[in-house]
Structure formats: structure tokens, C-alpha cells
Amino acid sequence: MKFNMIAGAVFALLSVAFGAFGAHALKNVLTEHYAAVWETAVHYQMFHAIGLIVIGILMSKSLLGPTSMLSRAGILMFIGVILFSGSLYVLSITQIKVLGAITPIGGVLFLVAWLMVILAASKL
Template sequence: MPFFIIAGAVNAAIAVALGAFGAHALKERLSERYLAIWETAVQYQMFHAIGLIAVGILMSTSLFGPSTALSWAGYLLLAGVIIFSGSLYILSLSGIGILGAITPIGGVAFIAGWIMLIIAAVKFGR
């Protein structure tokens, strides 16, 4: 399914752009603490963009093919990027600490997405 390949590629491009933005435009504007939070958001966005691409490739090849578990994996990884990295980007720029309480929801989505990929692999192996 090319949706997850496209979503992954878009997120990878955004991660590169936001990484460069953080390193150049925000370097002098944010404290070290908030710059480190920004960098964490960029790293997790990129890691999971690659995961989205992998899910898309697995779905669009004869290796796994379309499956409900893979679909869930992709959607959960995408939700994780939006919630986890998104909340950290906003936290870095706004300093609103309560946003840190939202971030773990994205982390749980990441973990669930990877677990769904494991389930898809186990089902495929049978």
C-alpha cells in the first residue's frame, strides 16, 4: 500500500527540514533544554518515518502483502509521530509544560505499532 511509503517519505522530509530548522534558526532562540527536546522529536520522527516506509514496502510486496496487522502498525506509527513528535515540537516552541503529559500517548502508539509489526511477522511465518 503506497500510503505508508508516502507518509513515511513525507515524514522523513519533514524531519530533515525541522532538524535543519532547529540546528540553524532555533539554535540561538531556544534554551539547551528545549533544543534537546526538539532534537528528540526530530529523531523519533525520522526513526518512525523509516518504520512507515518499511510497513508500506511489506504491504506492497509479495513478502507479506496487505494485512490488518500491518495496517494497524502503520496507522499507529503515524499517530505516534503526530502525537509524540508533534507535542515535543510544540512544547519546545511554547514552553507549555503540560504538553509533556501528552507525549507518552504517542510513545504508547509507537510501541503498539511495533508490536503490530511483530504480530504481522508471526502470522506471516505460520
């Protein structure tokens, strides 16, 4: 639970920093397409940073308890951020298109993580 909240806060901080970096430092470097890809990475990172914090709160406040389902959801969401947003950041800067093949793996991990949160909540 503590890991989820700390990881979520770190991802949120980095999301703001990467958003500012993309808007200012990369403004004249990235094409319009790759700037949009960068922005997608920032948005999904922030959404899932908040998701990790919510999972941590649910576990710590005994709202759903420290269930193994929530614990696994947090791990999948954490890895999903790295694979999804990370691959899009690197893709934007390097324009190595094969990196785009990694992105959907992160997206699937997001979906599975949210499904696990739904299943844990349904046990209330």
C-alpha cells in the first residue's frame, strides 16, 4: 500500500515535469505527431499515477483491505506506466517506430489492473 502511494506520487511528479519538458524544451524539436504522442504518454502516466494512489488509499484505509487483488493491480499498473508511457516517451524522441509495439503491452496491463480493482471492489 505504501509502495503504491509513493510510486503514484513519483509518477505524478514526473508526469508534470515531463509535460513541462515536452511543452517547452521539446517544443521546436518534436513534430506535431510526436508532440501528440508525448502528450498521450504524459496523460496516461498521470491517470495511472492517480490510480496507484487510489489503490494505496483503498488498501491503507481498510476500505477494501490489503487484498492480494489490489496488490497485484498496483504492480500491473506500475509496470504498465513504464511500458506504455515509457515506450511513448522514447518513441517520441528517437522516432524508432518498433518501440510502438511495446505500448499495447502496457495498455493491456492497465486494463487488467483496472479489472482487478473492479473485482476487489465488488467483494464489498
